[in-house]
Amino acid sequence: MGQFFAVFATDHEGTQALREKLRPTHRAHLRAPGIHHVVVRLGGPTLNDASAAMNGTLLVVEAASLPEVEAFLQDDPYVQAGLFSRIEIRPWSWSLGNPALRDSV
Secondary structure (H helix, E strand, O other): OOEEEEEEEEEOOOOHHHHHHHHHHHHHHHHOOOOOOEEEEEEEEEEOOOOOOEEEEEEEEEEOOHHHHHHHHHOOHHHHOOOEEEEEEEEEOOOOOOHHHOOOO
16 A cells, blocks of 8 residues: 554643544544545554543554645544644654564564
8 A cells, every 4th residue: 555654643731521522433534534545554542641541642554645644634533623732744664563574574
């Protein structure tokens, strides 16, 4: 399909209720991205140290290009609702643990 990208997103303070409300539609978007040619390979919420409350999102996605990942994220219910204060997308080389490379690592 393409290359991998790591997506790091940080919630705005005080948005736990919004996160919980939108979580089912967010997860549905990750599993069925519709028109986007993006596959979510890994994902889950990040947690704060004190109470293990969700405070962000970490995704590893596969796509042909950074613009495809950006478009996919723009349709995410969390992004549309303004949950995140910051989103960082980095190209990522999945070597250790990549099932496709198990025999060569």
